[in-house]
Amino acid sequence: MTAELLARAQFAFTAAIHYLYPPLSIGLGLALVMMEGLWLKTGNPKFHSMARFWTRIFALTFAIGVATGIVMEFEFGTNWATYSRFVGDIFGSALAAEGIFAFFLESGFLALLLFGWNKVGPRMHFFATCMVAFGAHFSAVWIVVANSWMQTPAGYHLETVVNGKTVVLPSDYVVAAADLTRVRAVVDDFWAMVFNPSTLDRLTHVVLGAWLAGAFLIVSISAYYVLRNRHLDFAKASLKIGLGFAAVACVLQMVSADFTAKGVARNQPIKLAAMEGVYATAPRTPMTLFGYVDAKNETVTGPKIPGLLSLLAWGSIDKPVVGLRDLPDAKFLLAHHPGATPQEFPALRKSYWPNAPLVFQFYHLMIIAGVAMLAVVAAACFFWWRGWLFDTSRPATRWLLTALIFSVLGPQIANQAGWFAAEMGRQPWIVYGLLKTSDSLSKVVTANQIVVSLVLFALVYALLFAMFIFLLTRKIQHGPDEEEELPDSWKALIRTNPRA
């Protein structure tokens, strides 16, 4: 394999494993705020035992998220030094802001959340819980800002140094590999960089995906207890909170998905065409529900709904979605390949296409996972409304609870697949339309070095993942403590529930 593929594989692997954990921290963090808030409001010890139990699960995911996250901060420099030099002026500030604003907040208040039960009062503890959740969301903000800038760069210009003087390059300047030691992208307008065309859509989509990850973890573990007839009081209350949270997040996510897809249609037409395997431009572009893309013959096989893609992308079934055969457009090709003839266009175009068969599969896997989550939540809410949800004597309820146990995989699959579609769909670019991934590597790092580190990380992360699953299972088996002891200093401050 080439150094480029290895560097991509290593980054993808470390980022994908890392991304199992932060969404759980974000989603669970918000759930902890709800649970502790309910406890302080009602004084019901059930919510206290809930807050304690889910805090222990949270601590586990958070620790691994932090440990695997340090790698990400440095991997831009280790694997993508040329990229770092080229975009450091823009990209670095988002990462630094994440450190200063989000990580310190999270890690500082996490100490109070985990170890502060008998060190501070209940209000301060609740405040710490809120700050941890807020910090987790804030770190998502900055990292999505940085990534969105790579998808839809804005608020920058290119510059170079000639005879010691800085020269601003025209906005249509085409960056060549040989330029990369002297041309760089620099900030023009910080807020235009932060709120680049895809930031808000993608941030919403990512945060809702994280909420789903947290909500379904709660749903899954609670459903397991209900089905096994264990910790019933606790499990029923947790399941209700988890389901409510999941239902809200699911519905919002559908809206967000629509906005995100329209944004991709507007900003990254090649990515949209690859996601759906659209090769020919035709009105009433159909959407393929599932299937596969044959890149060689440029066809898609699978059930299609005519006009649906046009409708979703443009809000009109008649407006065509431009196919890969017409992308990128002639103007772009002539700018990048001066003097190219129209006969050469088809071959040139292919060099700007992502791997459509894979991008298609990842994108559709995300959608299928999303629809499955919506379906299982809808069914569970229906059962809840009819009062069947906890009636384990019904076979249908037992089936549903089993489905809910497995539902924890839904958001994880959707989050991973969505990111793979987003990042692979951006190829061959590292910064869309501006800088190619193949030009962004660290020049001094050899393929062998990457192999060594990839093997190292594969072993370490496999061990970590095994430990995570093992300890999570143990915590689930141990279950919540029905009577959590309350620090003496808190007793006077918490209103005890008359029913308790």
Place this chain on the structure above:
Amino acid sequence: MTLPDLNIIWYILVGVLFTGYVMLDGFDLGVGALHLFVKKDEHRRLFLNAIGPVWDGNEVWLVTGGGALFAAFPEAYATVFSGFYLAFMLLLCSLIFRAVAIEFRSKEEWTWWRQFWDVAFSAGSFVAALLIGVAMGNIVRGIPLDADHEFAGTFLGLLNPYALLMGITTVLLFAMHGAIYLAMKTDGELLEIVSGWIPRLIGLFLVSYLLFNIYTLLAVPWVLETVRARPHVLIVVAANVLIVLNIPREIHKGRTFSAFLSSCAAMGLMMATFGLTYFPNMVLSAPDPANSLTITNAASTDKTLGIMLVIAIIGVPLVLAYTASIYWVFRGKTSLTKHSY
């Protein structure tokens, strides 16, 4: 503000972030390096819980320092991290291991389980401290850079005797710092054990520190030249020597907290000495100093440095406030509870 002013401010700020990192994570890496020297399970748990509420925040200084270096001096970030590739990968793995070891270790009672994570925690801390020192040693001595500021050396070249001596000195410095921290956080039998270590660790550190300084004067020619040109650096050096010698004095008088503050100040002054002599370089190129990365040729635009300064002015006071309050809330001797590691 003009460009050079902002570059100097960011040179200082990046220095402050990394200094914060060595002062804070320095003691918890030191605690890790000493972890296997206590045998009782209760004592090892007390070690872990002494740093329990703070190690995570301490490590954020490294992450933020890295982010600030990326934003303010992207060329230096790219050169060092790609140049020290394998060394950084090892550093990252050791930091991962020690982080999860803290979380996992006391979750199960089995002897083999606890032993495995004890070793992971201790070895991870030791290797991390060593590699940080080795990286720093290479930066001080200078590394081969080409005209495009790309690293032109090898992995084995980074493991030269000078850098390794700095690595060992760093381990001893962190171990001493960690032991003094532990003396503040423990009592009874464990305090006696830890107190017995401190004089020996101080002695070992002083010997290593002296050797390192002699080696620096002999092997790193630019240091003497710079000090001749900037005699005011000697004031900081003198203060540094005094504060280092103050550590055993405070320990002798039984003032652990003052000894810890002295140890922090010693680290701060070492970084200040380095910063003042190294200026305006970010990464010194040796043997060809013309290819060095400086605060001018490695920096982002003044616009970005200005934006980052606003971020720092808002963020740093908040960070200091959280850090101070967490240390205040968790002050005093560590005791084990149900929620402990």
